[in-house]
Structures are given as structure tokens and as C-alpha cells.
Amino acid sequence: GNSVTQMEGPVTLSEEAFLTINCTYTATGYPSLFWYVQYPGEGLQLLLKATKADDKGSNKGFEATYRKETTSFHLEKGSVQVSDSAVYFCALRDTPTGGFKTIFGAGTRLFVKA
Amino acid sequence: DVKVTQSSRYLVKRTGEKVFLECVQDMDHENMFWYRQDPGLGLRLIYFSYDVKMKEKGDIPEGYSVSREKKERFSLILESASTNQTSMYLCASTDWKGWNQPQHFGDGTRLSIL
Numbered sequence: 001g002n003s004v005t006q007m008e009g010p011v012t013l014s015e016e017a018f019l020t021i022n023c024t025y026t027a028t029g030y031p032s033l034f035w036y037v038q039y040p041g042e043g044l045q046l047l048l049k050a051t052k053a054d055d056k057g058s059n060k061g062f063e064a065t066y067r068k069e070t071t072s073f074h075l076e077k078g079s080v081q082v083s084d085s086a087v088y089f090c091a092l093r094d095t096p097t098g099g100f101k102t103i104f105g106a107g108t109r110l111f112v113k114a
Numbered sequence: 115d116v117k118v119t120q121s122s123r124y125l126v127k128r129t130g131e132k133v134f135l136e137c138v139q140d141m142d143h144e145n146m147f148w149y150r151q152d153p154g155l156g157l158r159l160i161y162f163s164y165d166v167k168m169k170e171k172g173d174i175p176e177g178y179s180v181s182r183e184k185k186e187r188f189s190l191i192l193e194s195a196s197t198n199q200t201s202m203y204l205c206a207s208t209d210w211k212g213w214n215q216p217q218h219f220g221d222g223t224r225l226s227i228l
Contacts, residue, residue, distance in 0.1 A: 032214040043118075043204055043219035044157075051214040069180035089156070093214070101172075102208075102217055 002027045006090045006105035013080055014113050021075040021108045023064075023090035031065055031092040033057075033073040038087040047075075047088070080112045081112070117141075120205050120220035130227055133192040135223050137205030144210040146188035147217065148172075148180065151202040163188055164210065195227045 006023040013019060025031065032051045036044040048057030053068035061075045073090060090105040121136035135192040139146065147162040149172075159172030161180040169180050173201075177199060181189040192199055203222050 002221060034216055036216075036219075041221070043221045044206075044217075045219065046216040049214065049216060101162065104157045106154065 002092060002094050002103045004090050004092055004103050004105040007088055009109040010111055011108060012111045016079045017084055019077040019080045021088055023073045023105060025071050025092050027092055027094045031094045035064055035075050035093040036089040036091060044089060050094045082112045082114050085110055085112045118205055118207055118218050118220040120223050122223050124224050126226045126228060127195050129195060129197060131195045133195050135190040135203055135222055137188045138186050139207040143207035145208045148178040148190045149204045151204055177217050200227045201225060
């Protein structure tokens, strides 16, 4: 079946450090891939997405590239800020076998220290 | 922008009570979802609905039911609340058109069962 595996947290970084959060997936169809972010006390919101192999999603300085050969969608940011402290979820929506569901990873909590 | 509104941010109920969690979206989305979020377990799908009066069980439907009488509203019902249902509950919606569409989340309801 479909699944998403992401690195366990928490990840603790100093401000301006480089961030990588690893995400790998298994899917039977042609999935779209997403990163969501959850700030304290809020629901999830879309951070970026990629819909086909080699696509790069980007937003707010974050980037992730859809790598079909390694079934990965790692999240990166060159210089993190304290305001980036949140929980990050990798997710996929498969087609055509996935139906209406989105499969989420377990989430990775990021702490950024000033 | 899509807005998904959950009726309560915090709710405290007693064991055995019947509990209703309400969710409304304003973008005419066909698909709506209920998740629960627990530390270390990520998001787990309880139920989803792809049309009015239609519902499908997710991964953990036991102890829950849902109602979708109108397209914009999706209610989660705890038939007889138990302490192991203490959790954060998240509602989401998405457009059925295109597998690359993300889910839009409400801010969540933190439910405590005493």
C-alpha cells in the first residue's frame, strides 16, 4: 500500500542554519507530493507541492524536489528563522488507486533557536 | 482563500456523553475529512465524505460516526465518549478535481474526555 516515511524529530537548529527534513514514499500510481506545516495551536497548511517527477516545489524559502528514482521528496531551506519552528508533514495523494485520501507522514518537529 | 471552520477550539466532555464536532467549509468542496492527531502517531483518518450523504470509513472509525446533510458541513459524532478519545481533531476539505489538489484544514478542536 501507499506510505510516507519521514525523519523523526525533534530537529533543533540555530537561526540561519541549513535545514533538511528527509521524506521517502511508496506509491502504486503516480502520486502528487506535498509538504504541510503546522504552527503551534493551528491546523495544517500547505507549504509546497510537486505533481510529477523532477518538479520542484518552493515557497517561503523552502524547496523540495520530486525524485522518482529515489522515491524521495526532501524538504530544504538554506537559512532557517525562529519563526520556522513548527511541525512539518510530508504527504502524498496517489492516482488512480489512492481515491480521495491523502497519506501523511508522522510529522517532524523543528525547533529553531535564536 | 478557502476557509474551513471548526466550531470549537477547546472542548471538555465527560465519559459516556454524546459529542458533536462541527466543521464548515466555504469553497463548495466535494470531499471532506476528519482526522485525529496524537503525539508520535501523526494524522489518522477517521472518516471521509465525497458527497452529500456519502461517507466512507477511514483507518480508525471505531467509536465514531459522521453526518453530511449539506455539502458545506461535515459533523463528527462520538456516540459514547471515552477517555481514549481525548485528542486533537482536525477537519479538512479538498476539491475532487485533480489529484494535485491539497487539503485545506481547520484550526482543530482539542477535545478532552474526563
